[in-house]
Amino acid sequence: MDRNQATGLILFAAVILIYSIFFAQTTEEPIEPIPTETEMADTPQSAQPAIAPIQEVYSPEMDSIQRANYGVLGVYLQGEEETAVLENDKIKVTFSSKGGTIKEVILKEYTSSDGEPLDLLSEDRSSMDFRIQTSRGELSLSSLYLKPSLSSEETEEGKVQTLTFSGATESGSISVKYTLADGKYEVGKSFSVDRYQGVFTGNTVNLSWKDQVKAHEKDLAESRRKTEVTYYLSSGSFENLGVADDLETETAEEPVKWIGFSQRFFTAGIIADSTFQNVTVSQSTPADSSTVRSMQADLQIPFINGAYSLNYYFGPDSYKGLKKVTEGFENNVDMGYFFVSWVNKYIIVNLFAFLENFFNNYGVIIVLIVLIIKLALFPLTYKSYVGMAKMRVIKPEIDELKEKYGEDATKMQQEQMKLFSKLGVSPISGCLPLLLQMPFLFAMFFFFPNAIELRGESFLWAKDLSTYDEFIKLPFTIPFYGSHVSLFTLLMTVSQIAYTHFNNQLTTATGPMKNIGYIMPVMFMFVLNSYPAGLSFYYFVSNMVTFGQQALIKLFVDDEKIRKKVEESKIKNANKKKSKFQQKLEDAMKAADNNRKK
CATH class of the missing domain: 2.70.98.90 (Beta-galactosidase; Chain A, domain 5)
Structure with a gap:
């Protein structure tokens, strides 16, 4: 109890004491007796007194x-x-x-x-x-x-x-x-x-x-x-x-x-x-x-x-x-918004209950949940990696288009679409699989803060996985951060920055898009510092497993083989006619360009 609270309690007690001395002795009003049932029956309803x-x-x-x-x-x-x-x-x-x-x-x-x-x-x-x-x-x-x-x-x-x-x-x-x-x-x-x-x-x-x-x-x-x-x-x-x-x-x-x-x-x-x-x-x-x-x-x-x-x-x-x-x-248990709640209700809750039958250490259960989810989503991860690898090997062709049509954004987009069509590459092939994994990522943001199973459960230095792990108590408060340091949150942040650095080497992202991957982990460090340790630990393990998956895929996915497949697609699609969708999209882009010029 701090000094302000103690002072408030003393003043409150003093007020109660003064009130009891000067105001408690009031005169009671006389109470009219309630008539018996017989008297009530003989008395008209309108004449009965209000009590x-x-x-x-x-x-x-x-x-x-x-x-x-x-x-x-x-x-x-x-x-x-x-x-x-x-x-x-x-x-x-x-x-x-x-x-x-x-x-x-x-x-x-x-x-x-x-x-x-x-x-x-x-x-x-x-x-x-x-x-x-x-x-x-x-x-x-x-x-x-x-x-x-x-x-x-x-x-x-x-x-x-x-x-x-x-x-x-x-x-x-x-x-x-x-x-x-x-x-x-x-x-x-x-x-x-x-x-x-x-x-x-x-x-x-x-x-x-x-x-x-x-x-x-x-x-x-x-x-x-x-x-x-x-x-x-x-x-x-x-x-x-x-x-x-x-x-x-x-x-x-x-x-x-x-x-x-x-x-x-x-x-x-x-x-x-x-x-x-x-x-x-x-x-x-x-x-x-x-x-x-x-x-x-x-x-x-x-x-x-x-x-x-x-x-x-x-x-x-x-x-x-x-x-x-x-x-x-x-x-009464918040499982998140409709686009992520299905993950918690039908997958995570049942998976958690199943693992509880075999393990009583909830840190181990969290690790196993990460491994099971990552294994189930591995085909999407693999497809995403291959899609990014294709974009990486055709980067020289894209750079040539930028030099040639850099000042004409509409023409640049049209030529890029033609290039993608010839080479058999989809620009969203690397992003779409990641997008499909997002419900699992956000579902955990709702599951762990509301999981009573983690309440009071310790793991490593965290005494309670349902609240933040106070690894260091600060003598001051940092705005938007707090007065403590959560070690699991720091580990999550470092692992995310390391993963971003590794991922940037595999993609063609440049400029702000390349740097935003470093900014987001720092922002989440401030947000998650006071969130449950179980959530930060899950994200940390998830980052490490994803990093390991991509390092493993890199051993088996050769850029030269991908380049060879791209060249084969280029020869195969040399005389390929445009699809109706592609033609409509090009027409729409031309119309927009004409309107802009007018």
Whole structure:
């Protein structure tokens, strides 16, 4: 804690102390007793008094005799709070007997970056307030004292635990039931009311869910970029609030199937049995560095025949795991834009899962993924190399055209096309294979920052492959770079510069096109310095393997043999007629040249 934070805390404590001394002693307003059910029945609806929400009416200072005057629900408003736990090998969920509400959720397989237990939800940061309309006004279900009971049963899928909070009077009963199966992150919930005719009058339950998302990761900035409110519409559309720091609020235009408070590696979600109605979500970024984002969701749950049910998900953002939860839930893992997401969804995720069955070192898994991808793409790499070699061997002919038609760009292009046609060379033959490999290159930019499998996994000097490897801590901050040095990023940069130097010797690029290959690695060094070490390591290994592939191809691809093939194509195509496409292209170029001259 630095001096500014300590000063702020001291001032905050002083303000709280002064407030408690001078303003806490206020006079309570007298509260009118709620009439009994018989009195309510004899009183016309228009004459019944409007009352405050029930959690304000039933204050802890009232004794049991006073509470008894508040009708059939008064018995639920006295008692002692108890806690109960549902627990399996994955999660531990602690509940309060007041309304059967969730107090805390611990993910047992994970810890925060400082080694503390990972509490996905906690009582001091999270709240779920379920409210329902009654004949006496709006009732907060968390005001009701209920009795917990735990049971379990064996099913074909394993052990299922059931935690029930219940209460009963002569007029009816209330039950809140939670279920948790072994090996699952999903918690089922059902709420039901038996009898109590005329007491519960609403046909919806209003839920206000608030959460101050706790910072569990080392890199707060990266966590905030990946933390947002997400939801899924009944029409099948995935929506999110984005990652802006300002307060953002949205109201869903149609029913919603689920809502997620999605973090970088974990999600707390609520899933409707059918749909949620009138959903409004919001989020903002507080100044407090211990909080990633402030999130809130307000919605209505259909309350039919005295009951409603829903499911919670409290767990990791594993793409394959989320896909099994409910429709569209896997979208909480960002797999990239549509033109690269297919690589991650259908290739990388499955390849990663397959290799995990045989290796537990994720650095080795990354190396193997590089080798497998490079081997699969080797035909494209080979074709790209040969295409560049052809352009290299015909460079003398191109230089002659430049000397002859250098001042006439249109004529130069026309003559180049004729030359390429005669020699059987395509100017894009070296670029197109590389272009086809680009989705794999960019897909990793989305996969590694969101791969929970890398969280907490060490390799070489990197303690955690899911965040940057702080090889050197700088005593100052470099703009756009940071206050640390990532060694994997440096290795990636050096390897890319070396590969560019080698590649420039194989191509005909000159001037700015030749130098841009040296500028881009330096730019990426600044961008990736604070990105996960796993990503930089992947790019470093990829550069080295590509360098090795091209060095190997160079041993078997002889420029003299390529030149011989080019000369054979020149003789073969000497009397070849122009294709329709080539003729149209030349006509278009001539027309453009004539317009330019006019």
